[in-house]
Amino acid sequence: MQKKAPKIDPSLVADFPLFLDMEKEAIADILEKGTAKHYKKGDHFFDQFEPATHFFLMLDGYLEVSKTTEDGSQVIMRHFGVGELFGVAPAIAQKNYPATSRALVDCVAILWDNKFWDSFLVEHPRFIQNAYKSIGERLAQSQERIVEMSTEQVERRVAHAVMRLTHQCGVKTEQGILIDFPVSRQDIAEMTGTTLHTVSRLFSAWSSKGLMQVGRQKIEVLEAHKLALLAQGH
Amino acid sequence: MQKKAPKIDPSLVADFPLFLDMEKEAIADILEKGTAKHYKKGDHFFDQFEPATHFFLMLDGYLEVSKTTEDGSQVIMRHFGVGELFGVAPAIAQKNYPATSRALVDCVAILWDNKFWDSFLVEHPRFIQNAYKSIGERLAQSQERIVEMSTEQVERRVAHAVMRLTHQCGVKTEQGILIDFPVSRQDIAEMTGTTLHTVSRLFSAWSSKGLMQVGRQKIEVLEAHKLALLAQGH
DNA sequence: CTGGTTATTTGCGTTAGATCAAACAAACGA
DNA sequence: TCGTTTGTTTGATCTAACGCAAATAACCAG
Numbered sequence: 398m399q400k401k402a403p404k405i406d407p408s409l410v411a412d413f414p415l416f417l418d419m420e421k422e423a424i425a426d427i428l429e430k431g432t433a434k435h436y437k438k439g440d441h442f443f444d445q446f447e448p449a450t451h452f453f454l455m456l457d458g459y460l461e462v463s464k465t466t467e468d469g470s471q472v473i474m475r476h477f478g479v480g481e482l483f484g485v486a487p488a489i490a491q492k493n494y495p496a497t498s499r500a501l502v503d504c505v506a507i508l509w510d511n512k513f514w515d516s517f518l519v520e521h522p523r524f525i526q527n528a529y530k531s532i533g534e535r536l537a538q539s540q541e542r543i544v545e546m547s548t549e550q551v552e553r554r555v556a557h558a559v560m561r562l563t564h565q566c567g568v569k570t571e572q573g574i575l576i577d578f579p580v581s582r583q584d585i586a587e588m589t590g591t592t593l594h595t596v597s598r599l600f601s602a603w604s605s606k607g608l609m610q611v612g613r614q615k616i617e618v619l620e621a622h623k624l625a626l627l628a629q630g631h
Numbered sequence: 632m633q634k635k636a637p638k639i640d641p642s643l644v645a646d647f648p649l650f651l652d653m654e655k656e657a658i659a660d661i662l663e664k665g666t667a668k669h670y671k672k673g674d675h676f677f678d679q680f681e682p683a684t685h686f687f688l689m690l691d692g693y694l695e696v697s698k699t700t701e702d703g704s705q706v707i708m709r710h711f712g713v714g715e716l717f718g719v720a721p722a723i724a725q726k727n728y729p730a731t732s733r734a735l736v737d738c739v740a741i742l743w744d745n746k747f748w749d750s751f752l753v754e755h756p757r758f759i760q761n762a763y764k765s766i767g768e769r770l771a772q773s774q775e776r777i778v779e780m781s782t783e784q785v786e787r788r789v790a791h792a793v794m795r796l797t798h799q800c801g802v803k804t805e806q807g808i809l810i811d812f813p814v815s816r817q818d819i820a821e822m823t824g825t826t827l828h829t830v831s832r833l834f835s836a837w838s839s840k841g842l843m844q845v846g847r848q849k850i851e852v853l854e855a856h857k858l859a860l861l862a863q864g865h
Numbered sequence: 866c867t868g869g870t871t872a873t874t875t876g877c878g879t880t881a882g883a884t885c886a887a888a889c890a891a892a893c894g895a
Numbered sequence: 896t897c898g899t900t901t902g903t904t905t906g907a908t909c910t911a912a913c914g915c916a917a918a919t920a921a922c923c924a925g
Contacts, residue, residue, distance in 0.1 A: 464778050472781045474774060489767020533723020539773040540708060546780035547824030548704045590781030613891055831874060847921055
């Protein structure tokens with residue numbers, strides 16, 4: 398399922414916001430204490446309710462974090478890409494992982510035993526500070542999403558979700574911006590609290606307006622600014 | 632609008648989870664660096680978008696934190712009561728307050744200049760650790776609410792909201808549990824992403840079933856158990 | 866006490882979006 | 896290559912909940 402990857406060169410990660418304003422030696426020390434691993438597409442980094450033992454940094458690839466309810470419906474909480482810290486249970490004193498995280502493509506991640514959180518707090522406070530900054534942004538984004546779910550109707554929510562995907566996980570092509578991993582209509586539905594049918598209808602409408610180009614598990618945004626207008630409710 | 636309150640006795644706050652496992656002297660030191668203030672019902676502790684200058688601890692009373700959208704709709708994010716830290720922008724490296732907080736009754740709160748966050752980090756790491764634990768719980772609750780908004784229909788969401796209020800802000804009476812501050816149907820609507828009309832209809836139905844007793848800006852839950860079943864979808 | 870303001874209730878028509886159903890299309894494995 | 900699986904589209908209902916409207920009820924200020 399996973400195999401050890403070679404030692405990570407600090408210079409490869411030094412420009413991550415997570416390592417902002419840190420010395421190369423400090424970065425090297427942090428990296429040495431973690432373990433780099435490969436994950437195949439579909440592998441789980443961790444599962445909901447499982448005791449939290451490690452925290453992770455994505456070096457290559459994309460993952461989704463999702464929660465499953467008692468009655469079996471899934472909600473995709475967010476996506477993570479290169480340079481992002483995830484599974485940070487110790488940062489917020491959580492004993493168990495609150496969600497499941499799954500590799501969307503083949504990935505490389507570095508993981509640390511939880512105990513290093515507290516030791517980094519002392520030895521590399523700047524690292525912890527940078528980490529909390531990104532955790533804070535996530536909290537703010539969660540609250541934004543609550544507002545969105547409470548006040549906006551489906552079309553705007555879906556437009557927002559697609560826009561977020563293009564920003565976080567998009568790659569430029571000749572024609573527009575392509576989401577860098579397979580996304581189904583069902584996935585979009587689970588990100589926005591609607592059904593795959595409604596998403597499909599919206600995508601059909603949008604692509605016939607030339608706003609985007611869709612395929613099987615493929616989304617390519619052609620006119621991002623028009624999508625942004627939709628997301629703002631026009 | 633606000634006036635200084637007398638010095639706070641450490642023993643009054645020593646049993647707050649925030650001060651768990653801390654020495655009396657340490658608590659006294661922290662308290663000394665803050666300023667206690669009275670807030671009248673309706674006063675704002677801080678406003679959305681305003682530069683964040685202080686963080687707060689509620690000593691007496693209740694407040695609500697809400698966000699307003701561009702098109703003017705309000706969403707109540709959460710309520711805080713005695714012993715809870717709020718407005719913790721520096722903890723998560725936020726320059727501005729992401730929401731507005733308003734006193735629901737006359738309150739007493741202690742506030743600290745942001746700069747003390749970093750100094751407490753060094754001088755009283757246990758305090759900061761306790762604080763992050765509660766921030767982590769809030770993040771988890773936010774995510775739970777996203778799941779709720781994505782998958783549950785209105786009746787369950789409203790039942791959940793009322794239950795949360797009884798747990799966080801309820802006082803026992805002879806007949807049941809009373810929410811300890813004025814709550815309108817509109818408020819419940821803003822907590823659940825629905826309209827005051829729908830809330831009113833639900834409350835009518837529930838109180839005619841003897842589940843609760845409602846009045847003008849008053850909610851008293853009589854059969855919490857049955858409400859919990861509704862919240863779980865029965 | 867009285868008039869005005871604010872909160873609540875309830876009925877009724879409308880609709881966004883879910884649900885149900887069926888056909889279609891792309892990928893995949895044997 | 897063909898059959899199966901998985902994802903997508905689109906049409907046809909159906910309904911939860913909204914929006915509107917109007918009546919009532921509680922509170923407040925002068």
